[in-house]
Amino acid sequence: MTYDVIVIGAGLGGLGAAARLARAGRSVLILEAGPHSGGTSHVFHRSGFGFPMGPLSCSHPRRVRAFLKSIEADQGLTFRRNHFQVTAPGLDIIISHPFHRLGDDLAAAFPDEKGIQGLMTDLSALTARAARALDRGRGAQRGAGPDEKPESRPPVSTDPWMSQAARIPCEGWLRKRIGHPGLVNLIGSMSSDPPHMSLLNLGVMWNLMSRVGIWTPSEGIQSLGERMASAFLRAGGEIRISTGAEKILIGPDGVEGVRTGGGETLRSRWVISNVDYKTTFLDLVESARIPKGFRQAVADVPYTGSELCVYLGVDPARVDWNRMRSVHLLYQSRIPDPSRKPDPLNFSARQIEICRWSDNAPGLTPPGMASLVLRVGLPYRLFSEFRTGFRKRVPEYRARKAELAGTLIRAAEEILPGLESAVRVREAATPLTYADWGRRRLGSIAGWTWGAKPRDELTGPLLVATPVPRLLCAGIYAASDLFLGGVPTALHTAEAAAGMVAAKNGTS
Numbered sequence: 001m002t003y004d005v006i007v008i009g010a011g012l013g014g015l016g017a018a019a020r021l022a023r024a025g026r027s028v029l030i031l032e033a034g035p036h037s038g039g040t041s042h043v044f045h046r047s048g049f050g051f052p053m054g055p056l057s058c059s060h061p062r063r064v065r066a067f068l069k070s071i072e073a074d075q076g077l078t079f080r081r082n083h084f085q086v087t088a089p090g091l092d093i094i095i096s097h098p099f100h101r102l103g104d105d106l107a108a109a110f111p112d113e114k115g116i117q118g119l120m121t122d123l124s125a126l127t128a129r130a131a132r133a134l135d136r137g138r139g140a141q142r143g144a145g146p147d148e149k150p151e152s153r154p155p156v157s158t159d160p161w162m163s164q165a166a167r168i169p170c171e172g173w174l175r176k177r178i179g180h181p182g183l184v185n186l187i188g189s190m191s192s193d194p195p196h197m198s199l200l201n202l203g204v205m206w207n208l209m210s211r212v213g214i215w216t217p218s219e220g221i222q223s224l225g226e227r228m229a230s231a232f233l234r235a236g237g238e239i240r241i242s243t244g245a246e247k248i249l250i251g252p253d254g255v256e257g258v259r260t261g262g263g264e265t266l267r268s269r270w271v272i273s274n275v276d277y278k279t280t281f282l283d284l285v286e287s288a289r290i291p292k293g294f295r296q297a298v299a300d301v302p303y304t305g306s307e308l309c310v311y312l313g314v315d316p317a318r319v320d321w322n323r324m325r326s327v328h329l330l331y332q333s334r335i336p337d338p339s340r341k342p343d344p345l346n347f348s349a350r351q352i353e354i355c356r357w358s359d360n361a362p363g364l365t366p367p368g369m370a371s372l373v374l375r376v377g378l379p380y381r382l383f384s385e386f387r388t389g390f391r392k393r394v395p396e397y398r399a400r401k402a403e404l405a406g407t408l409i410r411a412a413e414e415i416l417p418g419l420e421s422a423v424r425v426r427e428a429a430t431p432l433t434y435a436d437w438g439r440r441r442l443g444s445i446a447g448w449t450w451g452a453k454p455r456d457e458l459t460g461p462l463l464v465a466t467p468v469p470r471l472l473c474a475g476i477y478a479a480s481d482l483f484l485g486g487v488p489t490a491l492h493t494a495e496a497a498a499g500m501v502a503a504k505n506g507t508s
């Protein structure tokens with residue numbers, strides 16, 4: 001049998017595209033390497049607690065609901081807003097409030113800084129500019145012909161401002177408006193780290209934080225994938241779990257199918273890859289089948305980094321919660337000495353994120369208990385020596401992971417007194433875990449780098465159409481910037497990919 005479409009990966013991007021196409025009458029097969037659908041938007045269980053393997057919350061709930069409605073999977077879906085608090089020496093504010101309120105709070109925290117109200121006005125204008133540009137640019141690849149030769153692909157961006165802003169670091173823009181280095185860092189990176197984002201991402205990120213908001217589905221983030229998988233199966237789709245794709249088969253005219261890790265050859269007219277972009281083009285596709293310059297750009301442009309994450313089931317009565325005023329707390333106990341080389345493992349001088357996950361997922365927490373997720377950004381390279389293969393580690397890894405988890409808990413104890421003694425269940429994930437769970441290169445968390453893009457080929461925003469005829473990508477790596485935030489970007493790319501297949505087959 002030849003399928004109309006094989007989708008590789010059952011993350012939200014893959015499930016979304018597959019559900020849309022199955023409902024439009026296409027024969028669709030999903031191959032999922034892992035043991036469940038939902039990809040990283042899934043939960044795992046320990047001693048009665050359910051913990052998130054990836055997303056804690058998402059932006060643009062209306063878009064998410066509209067997507068689910070389009071596949072009749074939105075019944076009873078509601079969202080609640082999450083707020084974000086930043087606590088650091090001399091600073092304790094909620095950063096997810098509207099700009100006028102944020103400006104007042106920053107003015108109180110930085111009384112000598114005169115540029116704050118002007119910055120808020122300009123930041124507000126920047127977020128609106130970024131949102132408008134992205135709204136126009138999002139469709140940029142809609143007309144791209146995946147059946148066409150690579151050379152005939154249209155330019156990826158329709159908005160010159162957006163392409164430029166994706167390549168400009170935001171630091172200069174901030175320094176023109178404000179002088180206090182701590183404030184430049186706070187606005188440019190939401191921590192005491194120097195600003196690292198591009199100007200485009202600065203606008204995108206503050207648009208999500210301050211205007212759109214970050215929300216969580218009331219049934220928990222895993223419900224999105226569960227709803228999509230059910231819709232896909234109801235529409236007659238077929239899914240093979242624990243069946244990885246090893247090669248995307250490409251002939252002279254484009255995609256021909258997929259070879260699985262078990263050596264089976266499956267034929268299809270289209271392939272939609274929900275696997276991260278680098279893995280798709282550097283591993284699954286033969287290098288001779290793609291233009292050299294494109295392959296080099298895929299290899300050169302970095303992804304976002306990874307993290308250490310500690311999952312805790314706690315007895316809430318033993319913790320002093322007084323200083324934690326919102327579901328998400330970005331906490332830093334000390335500002336690092338700028339004259340010394342930064343130490344990524346000194347968690348007291350790093351910003352750590354503390355999420356009271358049980359507020360978002362009460363149904364995944366035993367009665368009378370609470371759960372927390374502690375996160376700190378760490379690069380994969382600090383752990384690579386421990387990895388010997390897929391899910392394989394040297395024996396020393398376990399102790400190292402436990403030691404780092406303990407250090408992170410102690411850093412959080414500074415703002416949540418009593419935490420250590422309140423812990424009843426404890427689990428940890430490192431960049432190695434994330435590299436295995438989502439099978440993402442180097443355990444990357446949040447798509448392509450949020451910094452200024454060094455090359456034109458991958459500014460976009462959409463990377464759904466590819467140089468290989470009838471090979472499309474869907475998921476967060478199918479957009480050069482997470483312009484809507486992770487989950488809605490995955491759904492948007494799914495919609496775009498399904499739209500391209502439908503358009504070429506004569507339906508809309």
Ligand SMILES: Cc1cc2nc3c(=O)[nH]c(=O)nc-3n(C[C@H](O)[C@H](O)[C@H](O)COP(=O)(O)OP(=O)(O)OC[C@H]3O[C@@H](n4cnc5c(N)ncnc54)[C@H](O)[C@@H]3O)c2cc1C
Nearest residue numbers: 009011012013033039040054055056244245475476486487
């Ligand atoms: C720790 C962490 C925290 C995050 N936090 C947030 C957050 O708070 N908010 C947010 O919006 N987003 C967050 N994200 C991003 C989040 O993963 C995405 O927004 C969302 O889950 C969509 O993912 P996706 O469709 O791109 O694919 P993924 O979830 O990555 O799914 C890809 C799927 O492809 C499968 N696969 C890979 N290789 C193969 C192969 N060869 N053959 C078959 N199958 C394969 C994988 O097993 C996986 O199931 C986070 C991610 C991580 C890892």
